[in-house]
Amino acid sequence: MTPSQLHPGAVTSTAVTHRPGPRPSHHFRQFDVMGAHPDGNGTRFTVWAPNARSVGVTGSFNGWHCEPLQRIEDGSGLWHGRIEGARAGDYYKFRIEGAHGGWMEKADPYAFRCEHPPGTASQIWPLEGHTWGDREWMSQRGERQSHRQPMSIYEVHLGSWQREEDGRVLNYRDLAVRLASHCRTMGFTHVELMPVAEHPFYGSWGYQTTGYFAPTARYGTPQDLMTMVDTLHQHGIGVILDWVGSHFPSDWHALAQFDGTELYEHADPRLGYHPQWNSLIFNYGRYEVRDFLISNALFWLEKYHFDGLRVDAVASMLYLDFAREPGQWIPNQYGGNQNLEAVRFLQDLNSAVYAAFPDVHMIAEESTAWAGVSRPVHHGGLGFGMKWNMGWMNDTLRYMQRPHFFRRWHGDDIRFSTVYAFNENFVLPLSHDEVVYGKGSLLGRQPGDEWQRFAGLRALYGYMWTHPGKKLLFMGGEFGQLQEWHHERTLDWHLWARPLHAGIARWVCDLNAAYRRLPALHANDFHGEGFAWVPVETPEPQTVLAFVRRGNPGDATAVAVINMTAEPRVGLRLAMPHAGEWQELLNSDATYYGGSGMGNLGRVVADDTPLHGLPASASITLPPLATLLLVDENDTTSGGVRP
Template sequence: MPPSRLAPTDLYLLREGTHSRLYEKLGAHPAQEGGVRFAVWAPNAARVWAVGDWNGWSDADALAPREDGSGVWEGTAAAAQPGHAYKYRILTPGGEVLEKADPFAFQAEMPPATASRIWAGAHDWGDGEWMAGRARRNGLDAPIAIYEVHPGSWRRGEGGRFLNWRELAPLLADYVNDLGFTQVELMPVTEHPFYGSWGYQTTGYFAPTARYGTPEDFMAFVDHLHRRGIGVILDWVPSHFPTDAHGLARFDGTHLYEHADPRQGFHPEWNSAIFNYGRNEVRSFLLSSALFWLERFHIDGLRVDAVASMLYLDYARAPGEWIPNVHGGRENLEAVHFLRELNTAVYREHPDAFTVAEESTAWPMVSRPVGMGGLGFGMKWNMGWMHDTLDYMAEQPVHRKWHHHRLTFSLVYAFSENFVLPLSHDEVVHGKGSLLGRMPGDDWQQFAGLRAMLGYMWAHPGKKLLFMGGEFGQRREWTHDGELEWWVTDLSGHGGVQRWVRDLNHRLRDEPALHRVDFSGAGFEWVQADDEDHSVYAFVRQAEGAPPVLVVSNFTPVPREGYRLGVPRAGTWEEIANSDAASFDGAGWGNFGAVETAPVPAHGRPQSLVLTLPPLSTLYLRGPLSNGATT
C-alpha cells in the first residue's frame, strides 16, 4: 500500500483546527505507484469503502481506519483513474448504509447526478502579470466597481443551454471592460444540487459546479479575465449547507459537520444545516476550502455569505429556540473564533487578496484587524446604506422632503467600517421587482431617477457593487431561468443607463478624489445636507494631490436654476458628469461644461458656484488643483 499522504504535522493541525491545505491530504489523489489514494474523515463510521466506476460500485475497495485516533480512513484503489465517478459507502454505527460524495472532491458529476469525480487536471496559467500587480488593484485606495454575475443566467447559448466557462470568458471580459468594471463577483460556483438555490446551498466546497464545465475550464475562465485586467471574486458560503443525502449532513451517521441539537445545528430560515464551528476538524475543512480557491484557482477575493447568521445564536429564532453561549449571551463565540482564523489565514497566505463580509447588523469592527479585536475582514457590505437609499428612492418625489435624512444618515457611520455599497441580486428577486421598477413616476422619471441614484452611489464613499441587469435598467425581475433581457439595451432609456454606468466607472477610475479615500472622513465633506424642501444634496470628494469633485443630486423632477453652493477652491469647476445629458437619454439640462466661482460666501466657504440642477439628476464638477489653478 502506498504511504499515507498525512504526516504527523497534518494530523496535529487537523485536530487543532488550523489546517488550511487539507485538500492536499484528504480526498482522492492519484498515487505515483498507480491507482488512486482515498482518504476521508469519518470518525464514527463502522466501515468505509471507496465505490465507483472502476469496481462496479461494489465493496471491493475497503478503506482502513488510521490507528492514531484521527478518525481518518484511507486506502488505495488500484484500478481507479482520473475521470471515474465515485462515492464513499459508509456503514454507520447503527447499521445504516450511506453513500456520500467526497467532501474534498475537486470535481462532481453533472447534477442531478450526485457522485464525485476523480480529478488530476492542471492549467498552464498565463496571468503572471496580473498576480504580480493585483495588490495595487485590490487595495483599499483603489477604484473598485464590482459587477455581480450569476453565470447561468447572464447569457445563454442556443436553445437556452448554459454557456461553459471558456465560452463565457471572452464575452464577459469584453462586456466588463467596455463598461469599465474592475472586478466580477460570481454568485457561488461551488457545486450545488439545486440550481434554484443560486449556489447558496453548497455540497462541493472544493468543486466548481459541473454545469459550466470542468475545473480546467474554470481555471481558464479566471485566467482569461486576469489577462484582460479583471479581478474575480467568489461568493463563498461557510454559514450553512443543505441536508441532501449525499452531502455533509450526518456524514458518518452522526452529526459530524453540523451540531446535533437543532437549536444550534439547523437553520430555520433556509432549512439547512449549520456548521459546528466548535469542532476543530470542521474549521480545518472550511479554512482549507477558502484557501483552495485562492491558491488553485487564483481567485482575488472571497465574499463571505450570511455572516450575521453565523455571529448570532438567536438568528431567525424565537425565544427558547436557541442555546446561549457559556456567558449567557447570544453571540456565537465559536463562529467569531473561526472568522478571525479565516481572515488571519487568508491575509497571511495571500495578502494581495481580500475578504468581504455580508454582515447585515451593527456587529462592531467587522473590517478591522484581528489584532485590534476585529473580525479581520477587508471590507463589509453596507446593508444599511442599501436599504435607506432604495427606500428613499421608492418615495414619490413630492414626499421625499419628509424622508430627506435617510440619505444623509449613512454618512454618520460611513467610516466605521471599510464599506462596499451593494445593489445586489437580493434586491431584484422574490417580488421586489427591478431597480428601475422601484423608481416612481412615468418612464422618463424612472430612468432619470435610476441614473441619479447610480450617480449618487458612485460618488458616495465606499466601493461599488451592481448586480447584472441593473447597469442597463432591466425592467423585469431577475430570474435564474433564462438570460438577461439584452434586447432592451437598444431601446431609449435602457441604453442611456448603460452608457451612464460606463461613464461613471471611467470617472471612478480617472478621478482619485472619487476612490482614493473611501474609508476616512478626510475624503468627504458635506456642502448641502439640509435642503429638504428641494431634495438637493451636495458634497465634495477629495484626495491629497488631486482635484476635488463636487457632487450634486437633485431628487425631484423640477429643475433648479440659480442654485448657489459654496466650494472649497476658487477657479473653474468643470462639469465632468451629468446624468441628465442627452447622451444618456436625459433632457439635456446642464451648465455648459464649466462654471466659474464668485467671491460670494455660501455654506461656510468664501467662494461659491451658481448652478443649474437638472431634474432628477446627479452632477459631478471637478475643481481646480488649488485656488485659482486649472486642472
Template sequence: MSRSPDSTFGDTDAYLLGEGTHARLHEHLGGRLVADGLGATFAVWAPNARSVSVIGDWNAWDPRADPLIVRADSTGVWEGRSAHARHGQAYKFRIVAEGGRVLEKADPLALLSEAPPATASRLWSLAHDWGDDHWMRTRAERNRLDAPISIYEVHPGSWRRPDGALPNYRELARPLAEHVVSLGFTHVELMPVTEHPFYGSWGYQTTGYFAPTARYGTPQDFMDFVDHLHQRGIGVVLDWVPSHFPDDAHGLSVFDGTHLYEHADPRQGFHPEWHSAIFNYGRNEVRSFLVSSALFWLDRYHIDGLRVDAVASMLYLDYARKEGEWIPNRHGGRENLEAITFLNELNRAVYREHPDTFTVAEESTAWPRVSRPIEMGGLGFGMKWNMGWMHDTLAFMKEDPVHRRFHHHRLTFSMVYAFSENFVLPLSHDEVVYGKGSLIGKMPGDAWQQFANLRLLYGYMWAHPGKKLLFMGGEFAQRREWTHEGQLEWQQAELPAHRGVQHLVGELNRLYRSERALHELDASPDGFEWIEADDQSQSVIAFLRRARNGEAVLVVCNLTPVPRRNYRLGVPSGGIWRELLNSDTLAFGGAGWGNLGEVEAAPVPSHGHRQALSLTLPPLSTLYLKAVADA
C-alpha cells in the first residue's frame, strides 16, 4: 500500500480537525471505495500509534501487506490505498502502540460492520436512488415548533417478528408505515440503530457511529426504510448516543494504545452507572468526530431529527458519582464545561447545515435553557423531553382515584414550567422496562377502570402543551412489560378493550393534527388558559388550548370513576359547543356517558368568563369541546 494519491484529507481538513470544528470527517476518514471500483482508500486518526496497517479479506489479514503512512503534519492521521480491496470485504486497522502492544480495531468511521457477534468493518458504498424529493422539499414545515409532532417510538428488533427472526429494515418499513399512518403519528423515532455489539443494550452502547447495525441489513436497506417512510409522509428521528461508549476491544476504547477518545482518569472517563467510557469533550478531534457523526445521518440518510441521549450525564461532572469520585471544573464547579461547548457546536452545526431538521435533548434535570438559542445562553437544542411531566403524571395516575385529591398538584404543577422549554411529552421505553410494568399495568382499579384511566391519561397528554411521544405497544395497551426479545403482543390489539384504546390514539392524533389550537402554540403560554385548576375535592381539571387566530378547544378531565352531572365551566364564547372527543364513548371501550355530542353555553358568569357550560363529565374521562356557533 502506498500513500493515497487521491486522498481528500488536505491541509484545511487537518486544520479543522485540530481546531475541533470539522463536521464532515465521514468524507475524509475511514475505509472508502474509490470511484472506479478498483480498490479503496483508508485513513484513520491514531496519533500515538507506532505503526498502522489495514488487514482484511483481500490480503489474507496479513499485517505486512498494506501499511499506512502517517501524514507529515501533526494530525496523527494515517492513510493509504489498496488496489485490491473490494466492496463488501471485511477489514480492521492493525495498530502497534508504543511499547509494542498490538490492537486490531474496527474502523471508527466504517459505513457498515459485520453482523454481530463478528466485529470487523466492511467496505461499502452509500449509493441509493432516493424517491423522497417531495418530503425533503416540504419537511421544514412539518418539523417546526408550531407543527403537530406526534412521535411513535420503536425498537426495530422487537416491533414485529412474524417468524421469530430479527427483521430486515425493508421488511419492517412497509407494515410499520402502514401502522403509523393508520394511527396518525407524524414521526417514528428509532431507538439507536448505530452499530452496537450487545443486542441487550438496545443500541445505547454504540461502537459504530457511522454504520446502521447490520443486524437488520445493509445501508441500502436502511435507506429504503427511511425513503419509504418519507414517501408515506412520516418523519424519521434517530436516538443518538454521544454520551458514552462501551469498552469492547475492537471499539473506540484505548484506540491507539492510549485513551484517545475517552478520559484516562476514571473519575472523568468511566461511567459508573453504565460501566462504559465517557468521551473526552475537551479534545478537539473527539468533538469533530461526534459532530460529524450527527451530520452524517442527516446528510446521507435523510434523517429528520436526532434525539440526544443522556444529556444530563454529559452536563454534570458528578453525575452518578459520590463525593471524591469526580474532578471539579476549572472554576471548582460540577458543570462539564467541555461538554457544554460540544453541545453548542453540535446544535450550531445541525441547524446551520440542516435547518429543516431538529434536535431533542433527553435531559432529566432543571438545567436552564436547554432548548433556547446559544446566543441567549442556551444549549441550542430544538426541544427537550419533559421528564418532570412524565414522572409527576404517572405518579398521579398510579394513585387510587379516592386518594387523587391529595395529589392534585402533581397534575397541575407541570403548567408552572410548561413554557420554560420547548417540550416533548414522553411516555417512552424507559417507563415499561426493568420491572416498571406496562402503561396499562400502572393504572389502578379493575380491568374496566384500568382501561378508562389509560384513555383518560392519553386524552390529557394529547391536550397538554408539548409534542407527543408514545412507545410502541402503548397504542393498544399491551399488558406485558416490554422486552427486546420477541415481538409486541399483537394478538391483544384485536381484543375489544385494547382495540378501543388504539382507536382513541388514532382519533387523538387526528384531532391534534387538524385542530390548530391543540398544536400551534405548544411552546407558547398564549396557547393555554386554566379554567379550573383547583377542584381537588372532585379531582377535575379544565383548561383551554388556543390557536393564534383565537380558536379554542376546551379540555376537561374527570379523574375519578364518579360521573359529574351539571358541572359548570366558564367559556370564552356562547352558542353550541360540540364534543370533539369523549374518551368514554363506546367506540373507545367506554361506558357511553356524555353530553349527546354537544351542549349550549348559557349567559352565566363563571371562571372569569361571561358564558358557561353545564356538562356531564363521564367517569375517568377526558372531553374536548369546541364552539361551533356564537351566541
C-alpha cells in the first residue's frame, strides 16, 4: 500500500536521508549525532549553543570538573569533543558560559536517559542491548492499523495504573506483562501511554517534558521500555505514545534560555510564553528547533517501535491568541491569529513521519473546528491520520449528566456529532481530562440512583462503541471507577469484586469483541455510507437513538438502539433496513451486566410493514437506560459475543 492508502493524513514524499558530516543541518536524525555517544573508552559529546561564549562537560567521570568542548567553526553553533574515561552509566551536564556572561549547568537536550527525579543530570546511555521479538507485529502493522480495521485504545498513566502493595511504582517490564494480560482480556487493540519522556514534576503527568529523548527513569531503563512495547506487540496490542511538541517547562536545568538566550523559545513573551500552563512555546520558525522536534518524533517510532504518536494540544500551536486576551498576542503577517509557522511545522512533522513510517498513526488532540486536520498536506490539510473528536466528547458528556426527564429537550446535544462525523477521521475520546479537577468519574456523573448510574454508564459505552469513529477509554472506566483519577494513587481494583462494577467490565469486554468482529462497526468509521439514522415510532423520539451501521459489501448490517431514559419501552416500533430475523447480539440490560433482564429473548423479527421510508419495521422491547445491538440473523462473524 502507498502511504496515502494507509492513512489519508500521509503524503507520498521521499524519505529524509541523513546528511554526512558533523553538522546536522536541517535533517531529521539529529539523535545520531547530537548528545552523548560512547566511543570505546570515551564518549563523544555534541551540543547546540550558538550564542555561548564557552561550553564544557562536567560529570561523575571527572569529579564534576569542567572539560571544554570546541566550537565547530562552520556557523552551525555546535560544540563538540571527545572525553576519555566518560563511559556508559556516567552522569553529566553541559556547563555553559552564556551569551551575556554567567555560567549555567544544563541537561543534555538529546540525552537518552536522565537521572531519576528529583535529580536533573543526564546519563550516558547506549540504546543497544534489547533484542526485539515483535517481527510478526511489525510486518503486519500496516494491515492491522488500516483505517478500516477496529481500533479500541486503552489510555494509561503508568505510575497510577497499578502499583506494588507498598505503593512503589512498577517497572516497565512488570507493567508490560500486566497490561498485556488486561488488554487481551478486555479486548482493547491498543494502549496509549500518557507521556513517558522525562519530566521533573510528576504532577504534570508527563506533559511538562524536559528530557525529550529519555524515557522517565521512574519506571526503569530505556531497554525496560523497549521490553514493554515488545511484550505488548507480541500479544497483538499496539502502543501509542502521547507526545508533547506544543510547549516545554521553564525549569532552569533544561531548554529554557539554553545558551543564555531564547534558543528553543521566542524572546517575546507574547509569542514564547504560554499563560495557561506557565510554560514556554517552541519557536517553530527556527529550523534547528523544527529539526529537534521532528527528529524526536522519529526517534520514538524508530528506537522504541511505537505504533503512533498522539500529539498533545495542537490547538494551542495553531492559534497565536490561544488562552490570551487582546493585546497579549501578535498577529501573523496577514493580521490573522493563525500561527503559520506552527502550521508548516505540523505539516512537515506529519510528512516526515509518514514518509519514514507509513504504517503508524499520527493523531491530533485538536479542540477547534480547524479544517483539514486529518487531511493530506498536498490537499492543504495538516497531514494527521486521525483527530480526537472533542466536540462529540463535550456534547455527549453534557447530555449524559442531565437528569433523565430533561433529556427530551436536549436531543441536539447527543445527535449533533453525526452532522460532522465524517469531516475528519475521528477518535471518540473519554480520556484522563474528563475524570480530573473536580469533574468526578464517568460513573459519578451519571444521574439517578445507584442502579441507574451503572445502567447509564453502560448505555453511554454502548452509544460510543456503536457510533462512527475509533474508541479511546481512560483506565478505570472499564470497570466503573468511583473516584476521579489522581496520579498519586492506583486505581480501585478492589471494585471488580462488586457485581455492578464487574458487570461494567463484562460489558466493555463484549463491546470490544463485537466491535472487532463486526466490520459494520468499524470498516466505515470514517465514511458516511456506513451510517444512517433509523426512524422510531414514538411520541418522544429525542430520547431514543437508533441508527444503522454498515461495513463492506456482503457484511452483516447492524442496528443500534439506545434508550436514554429510565423508562422502558414495550412495543416500540422501529424501522428496519429489511425484513427478516435479527439477532439481539448485545443488550446492556442483561442480568449478566447488572441489568434488569428486559429484552427480546435474543431475537427480533422485522416484517414488511414500512415505516418512515424504510421497507420494514419491528416491534421491540427497549429496556431502561440500555443499548441494544441487532445484527442480521444469518451473520456468522459474531461468534463468541454474548447475547
